[in-house]
Each structure stands twice: as structure tokens, then as C-alpha cells.
Amino acid sequence: MNLRDFKIDIPGEDIEDLIRRLRATRLPAALDAQKWDDGASLHFIRRLHDHWSNRFDWRTQEARLNRLPQYLARIDGLDIHFIHQPGTGPAPMPLVLTHGWPGSFIEMERVIPLLADPAAHGGDPIDAFHIVVPSLPGFGFSAPPKGPGIGARHVAQLWLKLMNELGYERFGAQGGDIGASVSAWLARRFPAQIIGAHINYIPGSYRPPLGPGLPPVTTQEQTYLDAVAAWAGREGAYAAQQGTKPQTLAYAMTDSPIGLAAWIVEKFRAWSDCGGDVERVFPMEELLTQVSLYWFGRMLDASFRIYKENWLQPLTFEASERVVPALGVAAFPRELPMPPRSWVERVFNVQRWTAMPRGGHFAAMEQPQALAQDIRAFFRPLRG
Template identity: 85%
Template structure:
């Protein structure tokens, strides 16, 4: 595996082009500029555009991100961008953290130091991890796929090769959103290499085996299925488009930074525990850093298309199939519809299930300390079994 140091260095021309497009933005009308019922609020988007043009400084955010130790690895002929923060402790566990959409590697910025150097943040050095945060193919500074088939199932194989290339024969996995799917695929496909898996989201595509000879769906499980269906009918349009016609969507988002911003910020507001005020949880500069990473990547088609690939290869299981590595779940109250523990235990060996007091879909950004403490607690009893 080819490995080299990496620093973010967006060309001046790309920033100038972004500013030109922002100045030339043509915004739609709205029946009520302040409401979010029809999608992103016009008043908010106007304010975001003004901030992006006049106050947001990409170079400052770039310098901040460049404090993270970043690399490019050539895996199966494609460049994968990742952060690799070695742990400070007596016996750190290698841990691969995987983001999702519309997140990025930057959403892990606050949890990386807490996991890698717990003693420096009031924790036990025995809880240290070697932290690896890759950017999904086509996200951030990872190269986009050059052929179909690169969904979460395939990404798990890329992560296995990346981790082994870094010298980690056995490692832990953690993720939310698409990162949860990748982590579950790692446990399913490569159990001998996985110490354990911790999730802060259960993918909607996860379906345990059902039917004759298997336990019937419980009332609690049926309530979850009904809630998930109701949520999809109201909130699932983005996934339907990205999983069926990602290329059509990519034309609009590749050409319009404010179109991209509206598409993304609506999800940060709806999926987070912000009480309707997205800036209560995510400062404007933090939102624009994430959106800018998508804009500068120039591979929006790939970041949408992974939904289509995941639809083609969902997390469905055969009768009597069991996944061996132990699983821990941090269930945040404002997460997308979450199944009961029994639904997950039909396939996975669930050892820890924590109902969190607050937080939503973007746990690493919303509640980094809560998430980190649950990760630490889950892996403590597994440290002695890592060999």
C-alpha cells in the first residue's frame, strides 16, 4: 500500500470561483421566508450566503483541519484520504471511525483527541485508541470510484486493506449513518479482524431474517417498522433521489453552492437535537466547513451515488445468520427512527445498549463527550481479547 503525507491546500482559483458563484446566486421565492416546512428556510439561506461571502474564511478552517495528521493511501488503485492519530496510553486499540452523509471526516475533529489521548482530557490512559478516520470514496479528499459497486459493503473491504496496510491486523470499528453500515459490514465480512463494533445509528437498510421457524415480529419491533415507514414518507425524499437518480441531482449541486448548502443544512437541522435552531448546535462556520468540503471535492455525484450502491447491496441477512464480533450501540434520542434492541439482537451479539440523554444524528459533533465515554466503556472489557 502506497502511503504519503497530506495537507489540504485548496487552490486560490477554486475559492475565487466559489465566491463568484455565491455573488451570482439566484434564489427562489418562498411563501414564508422564515419557515422550514417546505425545506430549507429562505431567510436562513440568505443569511448563510452572506456569511459564506463576507465572513467565512476557508483558509482559517483549512489551517485548523491541517492540525490533524492526514495522509493519502493508495488502496486498490485509488487514493483514500484519512486522519491517523496515534494513541497515547499503555496499549491503545486501533479504531477506525467512519463518517456518513452529509458529514465528513471533519465531524470527528472533537472526538479524535478525546479517544487518542484520554489522559490529556481527564480520562484514563488505559482507554486510549489509535484513531483512524478515512474519508469515504468520493468524499472530501478521497478519490471517487471509477466503476459501479462501491457501497458500504465494498468500503468495508477497502478499510480492511487500509488498516492492515497500517500494520493493524485486528482493530475496532465505530460509525454512524453510512459509517454504521460500513462498520456492520466489517463485522459481517471480516469477523476475525474485528475486535468489536460500536454504533450510534442503526441503518434503515438493516433487515434481520424473518419468516417461518423464526421469532415473530414483536409489538415493539412493529412499532419501529411503522415509525420508519412514516418517517420515510415525510423525510425520505433525499434518499429516494440519491439512491435512484444521483447523477441528475449532481448537476444542480455541482453548479450551485447555495443549492448544495440548502440540501445539506436542512438535514443538519432536521436530524439534530437543536430544537429547530440549527445554530444552537452547529456554528455557521462549522456548517460551512462541512459544505465547503463537499464543494471543493468536485465529486458530488459519487457522494450521492453511494446511496444507490447501498440500495443494491442492503444489510439483509440469511436465516440463522449470526455476526460474531460484539456490538455496542449508543442510542441518541433525536436520532432517525431507531429499532429496539431485540431487532438488532436477531443477528448481532449486542453487549451494550445505552439510551443517551440528548443528541441526534451527528453525535460526534453534537455530543462528543457522551459518545466518547460510551465508546470507551464498550471497548474496556474487549481490550484483553484483542490478540
């Protein structure tokens, strides 16, 4: 596996280049600088630009992130970056956590200690996990794919090899957004090695079998399908672009840090339980750390292209298919459109479905305590 220790160390010239580009920023006009109706608010982006240019210190964030135990592993010819935090308890369960877009491994920073050492955070040590948090290929510090075909389905195979190389023959999986797709593919493709999968999002490409001889679509399910279609027409332009012409988008985002920030921060506002005030949930420093990670990675083409790969390999099923490992779902109220439980149970072995009181798409960042508690509760009966 060629396992190596890893520390983040962005070259000084890259930081200086970022500052130069920020100082040369050319902002657009807006019909109303305050509003987000047409996309990222000009007023907010001006404040973000000022903070990023004059007060944000990447080295401070870098030092904080370097307190996490990070490694690189060579898997199928790709250098995969990951965090590996051994658990503290009588029998920790191995658990791989997978992030999504526009997030990164930083999404899991707050839940890692809650899951690895529950006793230190008011929990029961019997619920401890050995935590592994890989960065998706082309995200963070993981190498980009060398060719086509690396979507969530293939990433599941990479994660299986990584976990097995770390000595974990059987393990649990958890994730949201793209991470939910990876976790679902792990359960589908490798049922003998997956103890269970817990997700806080139902992958957009998931489609159970329908048609003659199968239960008809219920009223609740049709309401969900209508909501998905309405949401796609209102909010789905980003996914259509990333899923069809990711390379064209990558030129603009690779060249303009403010363009990249606007593209990402708009989603943190729109998809979170922030009531329209993104900084109520994500401080400016946190937003800029996420954006800076994408900027310094210089792999925006790959981070966009995974949408295209997932569209080409959707999570669709044959009439007789059932996914055997237990599935747990934490449904957060401000998540993107979520189906009723019956829609998921057409294929998956749903053992736990929790309607969470608050939180949105970035659950591990927004509600780490609540998410950690639900993960512990789901896996508790699966231990041993």
C-alpha cells in the same frame, strides 16, 4: 500502499470561483421565508449566503484542519484520504471511525483527541485508541470510485486493507449513518479481525431474517417499522433521489453552491438535537466548512451515488446468520428512527445498548464527550 503525507491546499482560483458563483446567486421565492416546512428556510439561507460571501474565510478553516495528521494511501487503485492519530496510553487499541452523509472526516474532529489521549481529557489512559479516520470514496479528499459497486459492503474491504497496511491486524470499528453500515459490514465480513463494532445508528437497509420458524415481530418492533415507513414518506425524498437518480441531482449541486448548502444544512437542522435552531448546535462557520468541503471536492455525484450502491447491496441476512463480534449501540434521542434492541439482537451480538440523554444523528459533533465515553466503556472489556 504508497502512503503519503497530505495537507489541504485548495487552489486560489477555486476559492475565487466560489465567490463569483455566490455573488451571482439567484434565490427562489417562499410562501413563508421563516419556516422550514417546505425545506430550507429562505430567511436562513439568505443569512448563510451573506456570511459565506462576505465573512467566511476558508483558509482559516483549512489551517485548523491541517493540524490533523492527514495522509493519502493507494488502496485497490483509489487514493484514500485519512487521519491517523496514534494513541497515548499503555496499550492503545486500533479503531477506525467512519463518517456518513452529509458529514465528512470533520465529524470526528472533536472525538479524536478524547479517544486517542483520554488521560489528557479526564479519562483513563488504559482506554486509549490508535485512531484512523478515512474519508469515504468520493468524499472529502478521497478519490471517487472508478466504477459501480462501491457501497458500504465494499468500503469495509477497503478499510480492512488500510488498517492492515498500517500494521493493525485486529481492530475495532465505529460509525454513524453510512459509517454504521461500514462498521456492521466489517463485523459481518471479517469477524476474525474485528475486535468489536460500536455504532450510533442502525443502518436503514438492515433487515433481520423473518418468517416461518423464526420469532414473530413484536409489538415494539412493529411500532418501529411503522415509524420508519412514516418517516420515509415524510422525510425520505432526499434518500429516494440519491438512491435512484444521483447523477441528475449532482448537476444542480455541482453548479450551485447555495443549492448545495440548502440541501445539506436542512439535514443538519432536521436530524440534530437543536430544537429547530441549527446554530444552537452548529455555528455558521462549522456548517459552511462542511459545505465547502463538498463544494471544493467536486465529487458530488459519488457522494450521492453511495446511496444507490447501498440500496443495491442492503444489509440483509439469511435465517441462520449471526454476526459474531460484539456490537455496542449508543441510541441518541433525536436520531432517525431507531429499532428496539430485540430487532438488532436477531442477528448481532449486542453487548452494550446505551440510551443517551441528548443528541441526534451527528453524535460525534453534537455530543463528543458522551459518545467517547460510551465507546471507551464498550471496548474496555474487549481489550487484551
